[in-house]
C-alpha cells in the first residue's frame with residue numbers, strides 16, 4: 398500500500414517548490430512537454446504525487462531527472478503552478494535522499510548552513526595559506542595533491558555510495574528484475590548523455606542552449622584533466638599550456654553567460670534561482686578565471702610576488718571540491734546521467 402506523507406508539500410517548498418498546489422490537473426504541462434512520452438509521462442504525474450504526498454513513489458521515480466528544464470510547461474500552465482520549478486525542486490530533494498551524509502539536504506534547505514560551510518572551508522584554506530606562505534612551490538605541490546585526493550575521496554566515499562543508493566531506490570527496492578546483461582548493453586547511454594547532454598536538444602528549440610552546455614561539460618572535464626593529470630601549473634609543454642588556457646577561458650566565458658542570464662531572468666528556468674543555482678555557476682566561473690590567472694602570473698614570472706592569486710584559487714578549489722561537487726548542484730550532472738542509464742535498462746524489461 399502506498400504511504401502518504403501529508404507534510405511532503407511543505408518539505409518540498411524548502412527545496413524551492415512554489416504554488417504547485419494551485420494545479421487543477423488539466424494536463425497542459427504534460428501535453429506541451431516535448432520530453433514527456435506515453436511511458437515516461439511528466440510533469441503532471443509528479444505534481445499529483447507531490448500534492449498527495451506519495452514520497453516513496455517519487456523516491457523510486459527517475460522522471461524528475463528526465464526533465465531538462467526548458468520551462469515550456471510553466472509557460473503554458475493556466476494556474477501558475479510552476480511545474481518546471483516543481484521538477485527542479487524534486488531533483489534537489491532527490492539529491493538529498495540519495496546522499497547518505499545528509500549534508501546535501503542541509504545545504505539545500507539552509508542558506509546559513511551553506512554560508513557556514515563556505516566560511517569553514519575558507520578558514521581551512523587560509524590556515525594552509527598562512528602555513529605555507531613563504532613556500533609557494535610546496536603550496537602548489539600540496540594543492541595539486543589535494544585535487545587528486547579530493548576527486549578520489551569524494552567519488553569513493555560519497556558519490557559512488559550515493560549512486561548505489563539511487564540504484565537501490567529505483568531498481569532493487571521496487572523489485573525490478575533487471576537481467577545483468579542489460580547493465581552492459583545500456584552502459585553506452587550513460588557516457589553519451591554524460592558527455593553530450595544531447596537530451597537537451599529534444600527539450601528546447603534553442604540549439605545554442607545545448608551547445609553552451611556541451612562546451613561547458615567539455616571545458617570543465619578537460620580543465621580537470623589538464624590540471625590534475627597533466628599538472629598544468631607545473632607543466633612546461635606549450636601544447637599543455639595552450640590547452641589549459643583554452644579550456645579555462647571556455648569555462649569562465651560560458652559560466653559568465655549563465656550568470657548574466659540568471660541576473661536577467663530571461664528564461665523560465667532562470668526566474669526562480671535558488672542559492673544552490675548561484676553557487677554552482679559563480680564557483681565554476683571563479684574556478685575557471687582563477688586557474689587562468691594563476692597560469693598567466695606564472696608565465697609572466699610574477700606569481701612568486703603575487704602568491705595571493707594562487708591561494709585564492711586554492712580556496713575556491715577547496716570549496717568547489719568539498720561542497721559543490723559532493724553535495725551541491727554538480728551532482729545533478731552525475732545523477733541525471735545515471736537516471737538516463739537506469740531508465741534505458743528498465744525500458745528493456747517488460748514489467749517496468
Ligand code: SF4
Pocket residue numbers: 419420421422423424425426427441444470473474475476477478479480
Ligand atoms: S498545466 Fe498547470 S494546472 Fe495544468 S496539470 Fe500542469 S501544473 Fe497542473
Ligand code: SF4
Pocket residue numbers: 426429430431432433439440463464465466467468469470471480481484600
Ligand atoms: S521544464 Fe521542459 S522538460 Fe521539464 S517538464 Fe517542463 S516542459 Fe518538460
